[in-house]
Amino acid sequence: MLDGPVRRVLEPPLGRLAAVIDRPWVTPDRITAAGLVLGLGSAGAAASQEWAAALVLWLLSRLADGLDGPLARRRQARTGAPDAGAGGFFDITADFTVYGTTVLGVAVGTAGVGDGPWWPFLLVLLAYYLNGAAFLAFSSIAERSGRRLDDGRSLSFLGGLAEGTETVVVHALWLLFPDLAWPIAAVWAMVVLLSAGQRMVAGYRSLR
Known part of the structure; x- marks a missing residue:
């Protein structure tokens, strides 16, 4: 929901x-790899x-994720070479890997903090x-x-209630407030599930 204005x-x-x-x-793929690591x-x-370290690493990771695209477009504009798509593929797979593993990492870390339940984090992964x-x-x-939607990114992104900006904020909140991580995850899972339903409906209507 916030990706457009934030971008x-x-x-x-x-x-x-x-x-x-x-x-x-310094190449876009190396920046993507750095963000993944x-x-x-x-x-x-x-x-x-190690919540403080996790927060710093998370924010640096998302900074790297925000830099690989602008650098790739800068190089492409200078050379005139067509975009083969490999960088975009690497970027989206790295993002999915980071999102999934950070949810798992918070779930493991908070298991001993107030004995919170695991199901909200599992629901987030499903969403x-x-x-x-x-x-x-x-x-x-x-x-x-x-019928490609071209907003400068490698893939056609369907907007939704939960997008990248909201994901960065929520993951940071887990790390700032680990005692509240599981209720935050429960609310977030509902938001992301609603967003999934929204994307399914919008995508179907767009392709009819």
């Missing part, structure tokens, strides 16, 4: 930062109840699975049928 606010500073780091040895580190730190299935299937079919 408009962050696009100029991220573009300037991409220009600063635009060096031959940082995200996995955040999950591991959360599982070990992520359904959302991923909806927008990835839509992107593939929309591309094939010539």
Whole structure:
């Protein structure tokens, strides 16, 4: 829901930062890989109840995720080479890996904090699975049928109640308030499930 306005606010500073780091040895794929490693580190730190470290690693991971696209577009504009799609594929698979493992890391870390239940985190993972299935299937079919939604990203993203911005905020809240992680997860799971239903309906109507 917030991705559009947040992207408009962050696009100029991220573009300037991409220009600063635009060096031959810094590639978009390497930034994506760094974000993946940082995200996995955040999950591991959360599982070990190192909440401050997990939060810092999570935010750095999401910063890297925000930088690989602007750098890739900058390089493409300079060289004129067509986008083969490999970077976009790597980016989305890295994102899914980070999202899933950080949920698991928080669930493990909070298991000994107030003996909270696991089911909210399992429900979040189910909701992520359904959302991923909806927008990835839509992107593939929309591309094939010539109905691609082009907002500058590699895939056709269907907007929804829960998007990347909300995900970054909620995952940060878990790490800031581990005692409240499971009720936050329960509410978040409901929001993401509603978003999955919204994407399924919107995608079906768009492709009819």
